Amino acid sequence: MPQGRGFDSRRGRPPPNQGAHPSVGREIGSSIAAEIPVTGPRDRPADAPPRRINYGPMPRRVFRKKATASPGSDARPSGLTGVKSMQGLPAQGRRRLNMLVQETRFATLNVGSLTGRTTELAAALKRRRVDICALQETRWSGQKSRDIGDGFKVIFNGSPRTRNGVGIAVSKRYRDSVTEVHRFDDRLMKIVIIADDCKLHVFSGYASQAGCSDRVKDEFWTMLDQKTADVPQREPVIVMGDLNGHIGKRKDGHRWHGGHGYGERNDDGERILDYTDSHDLVIVNTFFTKRDSHLKTFYSGPTSSQIDFVLVRRRDFLLVTDAKAVPYETVTTQHRPVICTMRIEPPKQRHDDRTGPARTKWWRWKEKKAEVLLQVDLPPITDVETTWNRAKETITKATRAELGMTVPGRRIIDKMTWLWTDAVKEKVRQKKCLYHVFLDNRTPANWAAYRGARSEAKKSVAAAKAERYKDLYKKLDTREGKRDIYRLIRTRQQKTEDIEKFYGINDEKGVLITNRQQATERWRRYFEAISTQEFPHPPIPHADPVQGPVQPITTAEIEEALRRMKNGKATGPDDIATELWKSRSWNPTTWLTMLFNKIVTEKKAPTDWSRSITVPIWKKKGSPADCNNYRPIRLLSHTMKIFERVIDRRIREVIKMTPNQCGFIKNCGTTDAIHATRLLLEKHREKRQPLHVAFLDLEKAFDRVPHHLIWYALRRSGIPEELVNWVQLLYRDPKSHVQAAAGTSKDFRITVGVHQGSVLSPLLFIIIMDVITRDLHQQPPWTLLYADDVMLAATNKADLQHQVQAWSDRLARFGLRLNVKKTEYMTTDADI
Structure with a gap:
C-alpha cells in the first residue's frame, strides 16, 4: 500500500468530495447533532425484530426505471446535496461504492474473560461480518491458538496466572493469510497478515488500568512505542485495543483526534494522543459524526466512557469508511465492540485450486465396507496397464458411490455442537433478551431478572459439558478409545498452531x-x-x-x-x-x-x-x-x-x-x-x-x-x-x-x-x-x-x-x- 496513492475507482477509493475525512461535514456536523436521536432503530441488535412504526396516511408514489446512462460514460456524478436529506454525506457515498469493492471489517473488544464465551463471541463476529478482532482481558494462560467455531480462530497470549491476556480472532477467509505472530507480553501482541498485496501489522493492546502505577503504565506505552517503530514506514499499521484513557470530545489542536469523541480528557488520554503524535496515527472512531451510543465503549453502572479505540496511519485513513461502537452487541456486560470498516480487499481463493480434487471418504470404510465390496469385481489379469485401469475404475466407482466424496477446501466443522444444544441456545437467548430489557429500563427488578437468567445459562452450559465428558470417558475406556487418545492429542496439537497454512511464498529474489x-x-x-x-x-x-x-x-x-x-x-x-x-x-x-x-x-x-x-x-x-x-x-x-x-x-x-x-x-x-x-x-x-x-x-x-x-x-x-x-x-x-x-x-x-x-x-x-x-x-x-x-x-x-x-x-x-x-x-x- 504505497504512500500517497490516489483514488482508483476499481479499488473503491472515494473521490475528494465524498471522502471519509471530516472536513466534508465539519461545518454541518454541529447543526444536525441536536436533531439526531439518542436511541433509535439502529441501536437495536442485528437479530432483533424490527419495530413497527405507524406514520399515518402517506401519499402513494409510483417509481419507474428511467435510467439510460451507460456506466462510466454519460452518467452524471452525484455531488453534495442539502443538509436535511444527508444524501451527500460520506456515509451515503460509501454505501453506493460497497457494490464495487469488497471490504475488511476490524473490531476490538474487551471480553472480560473468554472462558465460556467463545461460542457466543464467534456468533457475534459472524453476525457483524468481522474479519479481524482484537481481544483484551481474555484471561487465558499460555501462548497458543484455538478454534472457537464458525470458522474463527483466536491467537492469544496470556500470563500463567490467568490475568490480563490479549488475543486476535481471525475469520475463515484470513486464516491462510497470517504470516507472522509476535507475542510481547500479556498486554500486547501483533500478527502480520497479507491483505491487498501488502503486509498489514495488526496490534492488540490492553493498556494498564487507572489504578496502576505510572511505572507500569510507562512500561506498556514504551513497549507499544518501540514495537510500532519497528514496523517499516511503507507497511500499514492497525492498533486496536482497550487503551484505558479518555481522549475527550474535542480535538483541542490535536490533528490525530477527529473532534467527535466522548467525555472529558484525562492524563491517560494524553498518553494516547502523544503516542499517535509520535507515529502519525489517527484515532478513526473519533472522525465520524455519531450519536453518543455509538461512541461509548464502556459501561459501569450509571457511568459510561470511551476507552476502546482503533488507530491507523494517517495516510491510510482514506481507506476507512466507518467506525463506531455497537451498543446492543452484548458479548460482555461492560464493554461494547468497536467495528471499523476499511477498503482492504480480502484474499481471493478458489477451493478446487486451493486443496486439490475431491477425495473419497475412506474414514467411513468400516461402516460401509460390505456395500462397497458387493460392487467391486476385479478384472482378469491381462496386460498390466489395462488390468490396473479396469480395477481402479470399478473400485473408484463403488467407493465413491457408497463412501462419498469430500468437498475441496477447508471444512470448518463446529466441534462444539454438543455444547451449543437447543436448551443452551434458549438459555443464552433469554439471558441476552433480559439484558437488553435492562438496558432500556435500568431498574433493580430488571437487573435481578437478568442475573437469574445469566446464572441459569451458566448452569446449562456446565450440564452440557459434564454430559459430554461423561460419554467421552466411557469411550476412551474401550479398546478403540485407547487408540483414539493419540488421535485426540494430535488433533488438539494441530489446533493450537498459529500458522496452519500460508498461501504466499517468496520468489527466488526474496520478494x-x-x-x-x-x-x-x-x-x-x-x-x-x-x-x-x-x-x-x-x-x-x-x-x-x-x-x-x-x-x-x-x-x-x-x-x-x-x-x-x-x-x-x-x-x-x-x-x-x-x-x-x-x-x-x-x-x-x-x-x-x-x-x-x-x-x-x-x-x-x-x-x-x-x-x-x-x-x-x-x-x-x-x-x-x-x-x-x-x-x-x-x-x-x-x-x-x-x-x-x-x-x-x-x-x-x-x-x-x-x-x-x-x-x-x-x-x-x-x-x-x-x-x-x-x-x-x-x-x-x-x-x-x-x-x-x-x-x-x-x-x-x-x-x-x-x-x-x-x-x-x-x-x-x-x-x-x-x-x-x-x-x-x-x-x-x-x-x-x-x-x-x-x-x-x-x-x-x-x-x-x-x-x-x-x-x-x-x-x-x-x-x-x-x-x-x-x-x-x-x-x-x-x-x-x-x-x-x-x-x-x-x-x-x-x-x-x-x-x-x-x-x-x-x-x-x-x-x-x-x-x-x-x-x-x-x-x-x-x-x-
Whole structure:
C-alpha cells in the first residue's frame, strides 16, 4: 500500500468530495447533532425484530426505471446535496461504492474473560461480518491458538496466572493469510497478515488500568512505542485495543483526534494522543459524526466512557469508511465492540485450486465396507496397464458411490455442537433478551431478572459439558478409545498452531508472491530444481551385477506385506486406500499376487505408480514464506507400497548392515543411539578426560541421491540383479505435482533422489550410507548413524577434524553434501 496513492475507482477509493475525512461535514456536523436521536432503530441488535412504526396516511408514489446512462460514460456524478436529506454525506457515498469493492471489517473488544464465551463471541463476529478482532482481558494462560467455531480462530497470549491476556480472532477467509505472530507480553501482541498485496501489522493492546502505577503504565506505552517503530514506514499499521484513557470530545489542536469523541480528557488520554503524535496515527472512531451510543465503549453502572479505540496511519485513513461502537452487541456486560470498516480487499481463493480434487471418504470404510465390496469385481489379469485401469475404475466407482466424496477446501466443522444444544441456545437467548430489557429500563427488578437468567445459562452450559465428558470417558475406556487418545492429542496439537497454512511464498529474489497462480508456479519451479539437479560429483563407479534366481512373489508375502501396512494414511493419485486390500470380508491377495508377478514379468508398472502428490509441510521454524523451511512429503499409491513391502523384505534377507546404523533397523532406534552417546559423554566427564563430538547432517539428503548411486549400492550389497530391476521399475519416469495452500501446480519430472513417503526409501538410503562410508566407521559408540544423521567422537580434537573432513570428502565423491549450518560440535574439555 504505497504512500500517497490516489483514488482508483476499481479499488473503491472515494473521490475528494465524498471522502471519509471530516472536513466534508465539519461545518454541518454541529447543526444536525441536536436533531439526531439518542436511541433509535439502529441501536437495536442485528437479530432483533424490527419495530413497527405507524406514520399515518402517506401519499402513494409510483417509481419507474428511467435510467439510460451507460456506466462510466454519460452518467452524471452525484455531488453534495442539502443538509436535511444527508444524501451527500460520506456515509451515503460509501454505501453506493460497497457494490464495487469488497471490504475488511476490524473490531476490538474487551471480553472480560473468554472462558465460556467463545461460542457466543464467534456468533457475534459472524453476525457483524468481522474479519479481524482484537481481544483484551481474555484471561487465558499460555501462548497458543484455538478454534472457537464458525470458522474463527483466536491467537492469544496470556500470563500463567490467568490475568490480563490479549488475543486476535481471525475469520475463515484470513486464516491462510497470517504470516507472522509476535507475542510481547500479556498486554500486547501483533500478527502480520497479507491483505491487498501488502503486509498489514495488526496490534492488540490492553493498556494498564487507572489504578496502576505510572511505572507500569510507562512500561506498556514504551513497549507499544518501540514495537510500532519497528514496523517499516511503507507497511500499514492497525492498533486496536482497550487503551484505558479518555481522549475527550474535542480535538483541542490535536490533528490525530477527529473532534467527535466522548467525555472529558484525562492524563491517560494524553498518553494516547502523544503516542499517535509520535507515529502519525489517527484515532478513526473519533472522525465520524455519531450519536453518543455509538461512541461509548464502556459501561459501569450509571457511568459510561470511551476507552476502546482503533488507530491507523494517517495516510491510510482514506481507506476507512466507518467506525463506531455497537451498543446492543452484548458479548460482555461492560464493554461494547468497536467495528471499523476499511477498503482492504480480502484474499481471493478458489477451493478446487486451493486443496486439490475431491477425495473419497475412506474414514467411513468400516461402516460401509460390505456395500462397497458387493460392487467391486476385479478384472482378469491381462496386460498390466489395462488390468490396473479396469480395477481402479470399478473400485473408484463403488467407493465413491457408497463412501462419498469430500468437498475441496477447508471444512470448518463446529466441534462444539454438543455444547451449543437447543436448551443452551434458549438459555443464552433469554439471558441476552433480559439484558437488553435492562438496558432500556435500568431498574433493580430488571437487573435481578437478568442475573437469574445469566446464572441459569451458566448452569446449562456446565450440564452440557459434564454430559459430554461423561460419554467421552466411557469411550476412551474401550479398546478403540485407547487408540483414539493419540488421535485426540494430535488433533488438539494441530489446533493450537498459529500458522496452519500460508498461501504466499517468496520468489527466488526474496520478494513475497501473493498471487495464487504465481505462488503455485513458484512451488513447481522450486521442487523441480530439487528433483532434477544433482550436487556436482564425479561419475559413480561401476559395480558388477549379481546374477542369481529370484523366486516369484507368493501369496504369503502379500499377506505379510498387508499386515505391515497401516490404516488411516492419505491416499495417492489413484485414491485407493490400503483398507480395501486389508479387509477380511474378501480375499484380494490372490489377485494382487497375480498382478505383481505380471508386473515383474512385463517389467512395467502401472502409470499411476509413477505419479505422486508433493505436499510441502512447514517445519514450524523460520518464515512460512521461505520454501527452504518446508519438508516435502509425497503421497504415493498404496498398492505400490504393498509391492514395495515385498521388495523391502527380500532385500533385508540378503544384506547385513553395520552395527553403527540405528535407523530403520529392527531392534534398534534413536533411544539406543542417544543412550550410547550419553554413556560415552558421562564416562569421560566422570574421569575428567576430554571428549570431542561432532554431529553431522546432510543437506537435502533424501532429495539429492543420484539414481545411479542407488543401483551401485544395491549391487555392492549383493542384491540379485532381478531385485535391482524391480526397484528400477518404481523409478521409471516418475512425475509429481505440488499441492500447497496456494493451489495445485502442473506436473514436474523427478530424476534425482529417493521417493519421500515411500516404504522402500529408508532402506535404500541406509544401504547407500553403509556402502559408501563403511571403511570410515569406528567401533560403536565412537561412530553412530541414524539414517542421514551421523555422530563422530574422538579424544583428540585434531583427530575429530580429520574424521569430519574425511566424511565430507567421501559424501561429496558420491553426490551428497554435508550441511555445514546444521553440523554441531560438542566437547567435555573445560579448557576449550
